[in-house]
Amino acid sequence: MNFNIDKPNETLIEQLQHKIDFKTKPIGSLGVLEQLAVKIGSIQETLSPELKKPVIMVFAADHGIALDGVSPYPQEVTWQMVANFMAGGAAINVFGRQNNIDIKIVDAGVNYDFDKNSGVIDAKVAYGTKSYLNNAAMSNEQFELALKRGADLAEKMHNEGSNVIGFGEMGIANTSSAAVLLHLLTKVDLKECVGRGTGWDDEGLKRKYEILKSAVENYNGDKSIESIFSHFGGFEIVMIAGAMLKAAELKMIIMVDGFIITSALLAASKMNPNVLEYCIFTHKSNENGHKHMLEHLNANAILDLGMRLGEGTGAAVAYPIIESAVNFLNQMASFEDAGVSNSDKIN
Template sequence: MNFDIKTPNKELIEQLQHKIDFKTKPIGSLGMLEQLAVKIGCIQNTLSPDLKQPTIMVFAGDHGIALDGVSPYPQEVTWQMVANFMAGGAAINVFGRQNGIDIKIVDAGVNYDFDKEWNVIDAKIAHGTKSYLNGAAMTAEQFQLAIKRGADLVVQAHKGGTNIIGFGEMGIANTSSAAVLLHLLADVDLKECVGRGTGWDDEGLKRKYEILKSAVENYKGDSTIENIFAHFGGFEIVMITGAMLKAAELKMVIMVDGFIITSALLAASKMNPKVLEYCIFTHKSNENGHKHMLAHLNANPILDLGMRLGEGTGAAVAYPIIESAVNFLNQMASFEDAGVSNSDKVINE
């Protein structure tokens, strides 16, 4: 699929900054909130942006590489956590309820068949990927289908009125895919990319690294993004990439979560760099490779709370801050409105 992503209207930057500078505060005193307000205003092409129906889509998928020993948790934890999501008991459910965010759970490729009454969104490509230790995780056809299904889900959300969207994930062993993608797409040493995931000790971390090192050495494909991604990716990660590209095409604000979600964005940015113009990086994950992803993308996240849970939790926790940026821009009085004397510097401008 091709995505027609337009550059946000940068001509509004000066007008937005002027509006911000004449609020009843010292210039620059709201720090990153001012940067966020300008970015969102440019994305929405308005001096009075509005966040509508915030949504986080959590994509779940299983990974064949999990059966080769890269995770301390068994594969069935993926579907069990989806059940927890649907029961409203996971962290993402708590933060979604707290902050008025609609949480949607998507089966991208879980090795389990969910009952229809669970209301999991069925976008299943297959019952998990194959192991990429000695072959491709998915076929080229499965890769394209995952991109399309992710994009289609965002179209539905956009038609329903959502203009700000975030993504979460669940998939045992998906930190392994993210680590390999970081290594191959950003040219970061594999040892720096591989982290503890769901909780490896030092010996487990070493074993995970050795398995992934072998998988990379066994790769015989070319260096195109599509082939690398299809070989080492997960259905949920590929689906999120398609969702992000479509969200940018639809001029939606994209909240970027942690390590796995940023790996999807890393791939998306190689397919169409303009997607980055629509992204707000919500937090820095405590997973070691995430700092390298952020550096490669020249990203400055809002929060650094030592989180590494996934599920979209970083985006959900950061959303009220993003909301604050829009609210101060729209609701805070100007010096003239409030009858407050301005500084000579701003008056002279």
């Protein structure tokens, strides 16, 4: 798929900064909030941006590599956690309700059949990927289908009035895919990319690394992003990448969560680097590889709370800060409006 992603309107940046600098505050005193306000205003091409119908889409899928022992949890935890999402009992549900964010749950490729009345959005490509220890996780056709279904879902959210979108994920063994993608797309040493995931001890972490090392050594595809992504990706990660690319094309604000979601963005950025212009990095994951992803993308995260849960929780927790950036820009008085003397000595 091709995505026509324009860069945001840079001509507005100076005007936005001027508006911010004449608020009743010392220059630069709102720090990151000022940077966020400029970014959001330039994306929306306005001096008075607004956030409409925020949504976080949680994509779930199973990974064949899980059966090779890279995770301490059995594969069925994926569908069981999806059921927990639909029951409203997961952390993402709590934070979504707290911050008035609509949470959508998507079956991208879970090894389970959900009831048609469950509320889960059915975008299933297959009942999980194949193990990439010796073969590709998915076919080229499945890869293209996952990209398209992700793009279609992002477009649907846009058509329903949302202009700010975040992504979450659920899939036992998906930290393994993220780690390999990080290694192959950035050349960071594999040992630095592989983390404890859902809670491996030292012995389990070593075993996970050895399995992934073998998978990388067995890869005989080319170095193209499409080949690497389809070989080692998960249906949920590819679908998220497609959704991100379409969201950027539609000039939506993209809230980037932690390790897995950033791996999807990393891959998406190799397909079209302009996608990065629409991204707000919400938190730094405690999963070791995430710091390398952020460094490679030259990104600074809003929060660093030691979180590594996934599900989109970092985006949900950071959303009120993003709201604060928009609200101060729109509602805070200027020196002239407030009748306050504006002095160059205020700093």
